[in-house]
Amino acid sequence: MNFKLTIALIVTVTAFSSYAERWNEQQTQVWNIVLASYEDIEKRDNNWTDKWVTEDAMVWGNSTPMPRDRSAVKRWEKFSFEDGSTNNVAEYSPTAIVVHGDTAVAHYYYSNGTTAKKGEQKVTHGRCSDVLVKDDKAWKFVAWHCADEAKKY
Numbered sequence: 001m002n003f004k005l006t007i008a009l010i011v012t013v014t015a016f017s018s019y020a021e022r023w024n025e026q027q028t029q030v031w032n033i034v035l036a037s038y039e040d041i042e043k044r045d046n047n048w049t050d051k052w053v054t055e056d057a058m059v060w061g062n063s064t065p066m067p068r069d070r071s072a073v074k075r076w077e078k079f080s081f082e083d084g085s086t087n088n089v090a091e092y093s094p095t096a097i098v099v100h101g102d103t104a105v106a107h108y109y110y111s112n113g114t115t116a117k118k119g120e121q122k123v124t125h126g127r128c129s130d131v132l133v134k135d136d137k138a139w140k141f142v143a144w145h146c147a148d149e150a151k152k153y
Contacts, residue, residue, distance in 0.1 A: 027097040030104040030132055033139040035092060041077075042087045049074045053141045054133065062147040084117030102134035110146075125149045 023031070033052065040048035053070050060067040068076070094108045112124045128146040132139045 023097065024099075026099040026104070030097050030099060030106055030139055031094055033132065034094075034106050034108070034130060037141070038090065038092060042090055044087075046074060046077055049077065054135055057140075057142050059141075059144045061145060086115045087112065088115055088121075089113040104132045104139065106130045106132065 037048060037052040040051065049070050053073070055070060057070050057073075058067045059073060089112070091111045092108055093110075094106065096105075096107045098105045107127070107129050109127050110125070113121065114124075115121050126146060126148040128144055130141055131143040133142045134140075
């Protein structure tokens, strides 16, 4: 790793750490919901959308041509979860969380390492912006946009 990249990484990690130390209770609640939803996803629990996503949610990522509603997310997740791959490691690093009343936006980076059924390993890095609303005193996702970083080779 070159020197400039190492310094940039150290500054970024330090910024994440110092930012999280200043979070208020609501920001912490929102981030904990983001992490809890990923725990269910990593366990390949296809009912995670019923638990964490509002019925009227609309989400969009770089891998989909149009926004998807909750039932479409669930159908495609089922397809993805049954592909025989294994989640090996995942990391989520918040960059900013803003809460206004019953609405929150969480921006973060992610890194995932998986092994496909045939044994090929894949590492994916990217970023997400999640919009959550307080629904019956619990935070749920109403929208998100996630995008894998483009390969740099």
